[in-house]
Amino acid sequence: MIDRLLSHDLPRSRWLAAALTLVLLALALAPWLFPGAKALGVAAKMLVFILLVASYDLLLGYTGIVSFAHTMFFGIGAYGVGIAATRLGEGAGALALGLGGALLLSLLLSVLIGLFSLRVKAIFFAMITLAVAAAFQTLASQLSDITGGEDGLSFRNPTWLSPSFEPFDGPVAGVVIDGKLICYGLLFVVVLLGFLALLRIVNSPFGRVLQAIRENDFRAEAIGFRTVTFRTLSNVLAALFATLAGALLALWLRYTGPETTLSFEIMLDTLLIVVIGGMGTMYGAVLGSVLFLLAQNYLQDLMRLGAGALGGVPVLGTLVSAERWLLWLGVLFVLSVYHFPSGVVGRLRAWAVRPGRP
Amino acid sequence: MSTTPTTPSGPTGTPGIAAHTPAGMPGRAPAAIPRSRLDWRPLALLPALALAALPLTGSPSTWLTLTVAGLAMGLIIFIIASGLTLVFGLMDVLNFGHGVFIALGAFVATSVMGAMGGWAGEGAAANLLAVFCAMAAAMSVAGAVGWAFERVVVRPVYGLHLKQILITMGGMIIGEELIKAIWGPGQTPLPLPALLRGAWVMGDAAIERYRVLAALIGLAVFAGLLWTLNRTKLGLLIRAGVQDREMVEALGYRIGRLFVGVFAAGSALAGLGGVMWGFYQQSVTPQMGAQVNVLIFIVIIIGGLGSTLGCFTGALLVGLLANYCGFLAPKLALFSNIGLMVAVLLWRPRGLYPVTSR
Numbered sequence: 141m142i143d144r145l146l147s148h149d150l151p152r153s154r155w156l157a158a159a160l161t162l163v164l165l166a167l168a169l170a171p172w173l174f175p176g177a178k179a180l181g182v183a184a185k186m187l188v189f190i191l192l193v194a195s196y197d198l199l200l201g202y203t204g205i206v207s208f209a210h211t212m213f214f215g216i217g218a219y220g221v222g223i224a225a226t227r228l229g230e231g232a233g234a235l236a237l238g239l240g241g242a243l244l245l246s247l248l249l250s251v252l253i254g255l256f257s258l259r260v261k262a263i264f265f266a267m268i269t270l271a272v273a274a275a276f277q278t279l280a281s282q283l284s285d286i287t288g289g290e291d292g293l294s295f296r297n298p299t300w301l302s303p304s305f306e307p308f309d310g311p312v313a314g315v316v317i318d319g320k321l322i323c324y325g326l327l328f329v330v331v332l333l334g335f336l337a338l339l340r341i342v343n344s345p346f347g348r349v350l351q352a353i354r355e356n357d358f359r360a361e362a363i364g365f366r367t368v369t370f371r372t373l374s375n376v377l378a379a380l381f382a383t384l385a386g387a388l389l390a391l392w393l394r395y396t397g398p399e400t401t402l403s404f405e406i407m408l409d410t411l412l413i414v415v416i417g418g419m420g421t422m423y424g425a426v427l428g429s430v431l432f433l434l435a436q437n438y439l440q441d442l443m444r445l446g447a448g449a450l451g452g453v454p455v456l457g458t459l460v461s462a463e464r465w466l467l468w469l470g471v472l473f474v475l476s477v478y479h480f481p482s483g484v485v486g487r488l489r490a491w492a493v494r495p496g497r498p
Numbered sequence: 499m500s501t502t503p504t505t506p507s508g509p510t511g512t513p514g515i516a517a518h519t520p521a522g523m524p525g526r527a528p529a530a531i532p533r534s535r536l537d538w539r540p541l542a543l544l545p546a547l548a549l550a551a552l553p554l555t556g557s558p559s560t561w562l563t564l565t566v567a568g569l570a571m572g573l574i575i576f577i578i579a580s581g582l583t584l585v586f587g588l589m590d591v592l593n594f595g596h597g598v599f600i601a602l603g604a605f606v607a608t609s610v611m612g613a614m615g616g617w618a619g620e621g622a623a624a625n626l627l628a629v630f631c632a633m634a635a636a637m638s639v640a641g642a643v644g645w646a647f648e649r650v651v652v653r654p655v656y657g658l659h660l661k662q663i664l665i666t667m668g669g670m671i672i673g674e675e676l677i678k679a680i681w682g683p684g685q686t687p688l689p690l691p692a693l694l695r696g697a698w699v700m701g702d703a704a705i706e707r708y709r710v711l712a713a714l715i716g717l718a719v720f721a722g723l724l725w726t727l728n729r730t731k732l733g734l735l736i737r738a739g740v741q742d743r744e745m746v747e748a749l750g751y752r753i754g755r756l757f758v759g760v761f762a763a764g765s766a767l768a769g770l771g772g773v774m775w776g777f778y779q780q781s782v783t784p785q786m787g788a789q790v791n792v793l794i795f796i797v798i799i800i801g802g803l804g805s806t807l808g809c810f811t812g813a814l815l816v817g818l819l820a821n822y823c824g825f826l827a828p829k830l831a832l833f834s835n836i837g838l839m840v841a842v843l844l845w846r847p848r849g850l851y852p853v854t855s856r
Contacts, residue, residue: 206663263592264803266663267795274792275836282829404788408671415664467675476662476666478654488641 145336147343149339151423153492156485160423163430164178171341172313178437184324186433187331188389193337193413194425200411201419202342203374204354208407209253209269212276213246213379215402217326218244219280219287222396225295234297239387243380250379254372277402292397297323301391327388334381337420350374351420412473418483427484432469439465456495534557540850547815549820559702564821570709572817574778578771579794579801580723580810581764587740587804587853588760591652592659595666596768596794598673599644602753603636603769605681606788608688610635625693628709628775636773637766644765645681648758670787677784685783688776706773712774719767720810727806736760740804740853796835800842802849809849810843 151157152285166173170183179243199205217239224238257268266357280287287293297319299305305319315321341347352360388397400406409432417428436479443465480487548565555561582596610632622736650668655661662695690708697704727733747753775790776782795817801808816835823831842850 143623184713204660206660263663264657264799266594267592267799271792271796271799271836271839275833282832410666411664411667412671462674467679468670470668470671470675474651474665477664477668479538481661 147316147336147340148426149277149422151348151489153488154490155491156423156427157184159427159488163426164289171315171324175315175366182325182433182437184327185389185391186429187327188385189410189413189426189429190394190426191331191334191385191431193384193417193429194335194341194422195385196410197414197417197419197422198338198342198350199374199378200414201421201424202347203350203371204353204357205258205371205375206266206376207269208266208404209273209276210378210382211402211404211407212243212273213250213382214406215276215280215343215398216246217242217248217383217388217398218390218401219293219386220383221387221390222293222295223286226293229484230296230298232466235298235387235391242383242387245381246374246379250376253373254375255368258371258375259479268270273402273404277330277398277404280402281398288397289383290398292395294395297391297394301326306330323392327392330384332390335422335426339379342422346370347375354468355421367377387391402439413471414483415473416469416476416483418487419481421482421485421489424483431484435465435469503799525545537851540639540808540846543810544814544818547818547822552824555822557702560825562700562703563705565818565823566703566705566713567709568821569814570658570706570716570817571778571821573720574714574771574774575793575797575817576810576813577716577719577774578768578789578790579797580719580806581767581771581841582794583798583801583804583806583809584723584736584767585680585764587623587806588743589656589734589757591656591662591664592803593652593764594791595647595651595669595673596764597791598670598677599640599765599787599788600679600772600775601674601733601782601784601787603640603772604688604782605677606636606639606769607632607773607776608681608686608782609686610790611691613668622693625691626699629689629694629763630818633770633773636769640772641762641766644768645758645762647754647765648761652761659804674784674787679765681784683784685781687778687781692776694808708777712778715770718814719770723806755830778853793835796839798849800839800849802846804850804853805849808849808851 151160167183167187170180174183175178193209194212197208199207199210220238220242222238224241228237230232239463253272254268257265281290282289283289296302296486300307300319301323302319305322305427306316309323311317342350349360349365349370352363352365353370357367360370360455386401389401393400413428413432414425416432417425417426418424440463476483500694539699548561551564552561553578555564577721578596578600582593611628614628614631631659637720651665652662655665694708694711697706698710725733727737735746739756741754743753746756772782772786775786779786793816797812798809799812800815801810801812815838818833819838820831823834846852
């Protein structure tokens with residue numbers, strides 16, 4: 141059963157399986173285990189990032205394409221929901237329409253970008269997507285009539301997803317169920333299904349072709365696969381899942397803005413997570429997102445303590461101060477690319493096959 | 499929208515290495531070495547664009563102001579981008595971390611100008627001396643850091659495009675954080691010294707003094723690059739390395755040293771460009787590297803990856819178009835670069851001056 145659900149791509153490491161189970165349980169039971177607005181917010185962001193990063197892994201890890209336009213599709217999803225909710229009112233129909241429109245736009249754009257630039261070298265595609273994403277971000281902040289410009293859009297969700305909605309009279313197992321929790325549940329289910337779907341895609345014959353292209357595109361073409369078609373399809377699929385993740389983020393925050401969905405920082409975060417978690421392993425997206433967001437939200441507190449201890453030392457004190465946490469993550473990123481290109485997950489799996497180790 | 503990556507056949511193609519004369523006929527004087535013909539058409543775009551803008555801008559004086567401003571901006575961009583395109587042409591390394599050297603140069607300049615604060619107010623000679631000291635310091639620091647960057651970060655990943663993109667991106671994250679740690683995360687002003695403020699008024703046209711200086715330095719860099727590449731032994735080796743790296747190695751030259759030298763020179767140029775860009779904007783931020791990165795990628799894609807002349811033409815086109823559009827339709831100006839890139843790639847899919855070996 142589990143084997144079928146995971147598309148025969150089992151964790152293949154006891155520690156990895158344990159970590160994944162822990163993450164699954166913690167995220168499923170987050171409202172009960174970690175009460176409080178901040179903790180739930182972090183958990184929801186983890187869910188969104190798992191889907192976003194997993195979709196990026198399909199592109200980077202499995203197909204070997206570096207795209208810098210992934211946040212563009214993320215943003216399209218968020219703006220689709222945001223614009224539909226502000227224009228058409230707060231119904232489930234409006235949300236569905238917004239999501240549908242966003243998916244359609246992502247589909248068109250990704251096909252266009254793919255056909256236009258995936259024929260040539262990886263480096264060329266990376267640069268083109270960088271430019272397109274920058275232009276799209278400018279566009280979104282310029283069309284302030286539609287997108288709200290730099291301020292973004294705040295909107296209201298349907299009643300059953302808003303915090304004031306309480307279906308049950310009393311608390312359930314000690315926690316009051318409100319619309320916010322229902323929204324969290326919705327996120328959890330969609331992300332779980334989306335992740336399993338992505339796992340299915342990469343382990344299908346289609347996914348095998350993508351990996352063949354990653355390993356040696358010339359040989360893949362020689363065997364008889366049209367690499368341009370497969371690359372474009374991979375690009376389209378990744379874009380659609382990213383759009384979905386963006387829509388979920390907008391739904392959770394009830395807000396969409398250029399900083400939260402389109403900025404280059406998110407693109408870099410995604411890149412960091414994929415590489416540190418493990419390229420070409422869908423599970424890397426899960427572990428990477430969880431670790432990254434924990435670091436982003438809680439490591440800074442820890443580092444503040446360290447900085448307090450080292451406060452007197454001039455250079456070292458600045459380097460370990462809480463604001464510089466990204467520096468250490470960057471160092472970790474570079475070391476990962478060199479020394480363990482398959483990331484945390486790859487390490488765990490390598491340990492598992494070595495005899496005499498857990 | 500689909501285009502082929504192959505060069506269009508016929509005379510529009512590469513500025514010919516094609517031998518037009520049959521070589522080595524017996525019994526005759528050796529035929530002259532076939533010289534490469536200059537492909538003038540991309541260059542002709544520059545006056546064409548300037549002339550096309552003349553009736554649109556209305557008055558000749560406005561046109562003159564805009565043209566000078568555009569040329570100056572284009573030349574600054576050229577200084578920044580030339581290092582990137584040189585490194586790519588010779589080593590097939592696209593340095594996504596190039597932006598860090600831009601920011602680094604600019605921040606070194608703020609320190610130097612701060613230390614020489616008294617000089618900025620005094621006579622013309624002291625003013626110029628301060629600016630040139632800042633530039634020299636920025637170039638040497640950026641060059642030295644570039645040398646270390648090549649040694650530590652880039653060298654292990656020669657020939658691996660995917661890893662190069664990831665590694666240099668990681669280098670950019672680390673570099674940006676280090677700059678924030680040293681100079682602080684905020685915006686730092688970089689005011690021009692008294693001599694270079696203000697404008698010369700010629701009739702109705704106002705020509706900013708700093709832009710004239712920027713244009714002069716840009717032209718000097720272009721001339722210096724052309725002279726080095728075409729008239730010196732070093733340039734011969736570099737051009738040969740661009741064409742065929744292994745052959746140069748086989749002839750007994752240590753290509754590794756050439757690589758690190760060109761990388762350091764490219765970084766130093768980026769540092770110089772950073773100073774000029776910082777003076778142009780009158781302030782510097784740690785994120786400026788990432789912002790300028792997009793612009794210079796567009797420029798080197800337009801020019802043809804690895805081509806110095808193409809980089810020059812592309813930078814001037816971008817600078818001119820940005821200024822004309824900024825005057826005629828400010829909203830459109832934000833997208834003029836990307837529009838230009840699409841138009842150029844539709845005309846010549848590999849850029850204005852494609853490098854043959856790529």
